Amino acid sequence: MPTAIYIAGLGQSANKESVEKYAARYIKELEYSTTGKSYYTKVDKVYYNEDQSSLAVRIFAHSKKDNTTSSDTLIYTFYDFEYNELLNQKFQKKSILAKNLALLLLVTRKFPALVTNLFRTATYHKRAQTFYMFMIFLAMSLAVLLIIPSFIGFIDGSNLTFIKIHLYEWQINTLRFLRDTSKNMLPLTSLVIIFLPESNTLLAKVASEFTTIDNYIQYGEQSQIIQGNLDALIEYIMENEENPKIHLHTYSFGSIIALDALFPIGNEPCANIQTNVKLLITVGAPYEFIDNYYKNFYKERIDKMTNKIQWINVYSLMDAFASNFRKTNDVGEAKYGILDRKEIPININYEIARKNTYNLFSFLTLKHISMHKSYWDDSKSGQSCTRLIFNKMNELEYWNK
Structure with a gap:
């Protein structure tokens, strides 16, 4: 059957x-x-x-x-x-910031291959589309990181004068840069929130999907438990179905x-x-x-089902x-x-x-x-x-x- x-x-x-x-x-x-x-x-x-x-x-x-x-x-x-759930169970426990950093690291690590593949002949023909997609992922992950300076937006000139005696000049300049960056980012952040109210949810889903796939392919994360469960399901079918x-x-x-x-x-x-x-x-x-x-993912496979x-x-x-x-x-x-x-x-x-x-x-x-x-x-x-x-x-x- x-x-x-x-x-x-x-x-x-x-x-x-x-x-x-x-x-x-x-x-x-x-x-x-x-x-x-x-x-x-x-x-x-x-x-x-x-x-x-x-x-x-x-x-x-x-x-x-x-x-x-x-x-x-x-x-x-x-x-x-x-x-x-098996593939995502570890990643879902992480915070939105950790997920965002994972996505940023994934895009950064793959960036050289993304650029190189644009200019070489390969069997994969949609390299431009995926390059563009990953650049959007890069922008999404950077957007969250650039929101962080808004937390120090309370620093004004008087604050800096007060704490100047405790900091070096380059540290104060860094604070000024972060303060100015936060002021410039807040309008953009507001637009994102207004027009993309589910942006955080979307980012979490995208980060979850691509980083868990990357972990599975690159490091074999969760692969043993997933393949073990698939073997167990096949065993159940063999024991409970008639000549399957x-x-x-x-x-x-x-x-x-x-x-x-x-x-x-x-x-x-x-x-x-x-x-x-x-x-x-x-x-x-x-x-x-x-x-x-992932050049090595399909190498060294056991040839028993050919x-x-x-x-x-x-x-x-x-x-x-x-x-x-x-x-x-x-x-x-x-x-x-x-x-x-x-x-x-x-x-x-x-x-x-x-x-x-x-x-x-x-x-x-x-x-x-x-x-x-x-x-x-x-x-x-x-x-x-x-x-x-x-x-x-x-x-x-x-x-x-």
Whole structure:
């Protein structure tokens, strides 16, 4: 029986998304592709570890044989894998100032690579968009730091005269500079508060998302506990589902979590993964973004899953983070993949707007960044990339295996 694990994106990417919505989109495609059947779900909360749970969304087909008899058949099950709290639990305990400093240090550390990559040929084609995005992050983090001098704005000339006997001249000049800076910053700060009342919240979310991803990729922070919990969920599925063949449905950073499990560093994938994971689906996978700015992340991977899985990759040319696994930013078959280009995905292009509708204004307003959430909207009834995935799974007969 095919069984799926849904691994969503992180932070802003996962906003208002759930495994129930994801399953509902597949039900809609099932209804469009069949006649004489209706579909419904049953949702159970299961605990695969003492403190870790998952929602199991089971899709049933209901069909009438005649006027008096009918049958219900389980056809697919989605389990969700929640890793956001595990990844963020240390960072969320920090103050807004500490989060802001972490974001500033991240941008500062990556700045040489950001500049260098603008002028070299690489497989990642959206370097200008990400450079611009990181410069905005730099401005946001600096803005908070520049608010700090407002706390010494009470220092006036008489104060400085009074404390002059206790300070050196250069110290007094520094205080004057900070005082003047605070006076100049306060109007700008006021404008930010008036027009962007949620700026602190936005900064916290941005800092949290990018710094936790950086810590995961750069230092492996929380990676062991996340991968251990994913192994435990797969073990639970093996023990509680009938002959399961596991499909990994992943979106955004969730695809990196899945690739880490399939092609780990140092250790082999667990036996259940090697034997029972048959399909990987990635949507908006930031593979090329990470490979471009973290050169060693995909090196020295254990090659046990090559040719054991089928890989379907959905991408948008307008998405600044999505990977098309080609050397050019155009539509076509993937030319390379992971592990020295051995494991190559089946590419599926999904667009909601023409490429030529994007211009300088779109670039300046970060439209390419917001397009990372364009694969589906908040409603489960709208069109989405799910239809393309569903059709490809039908073509490869993965609804039956």
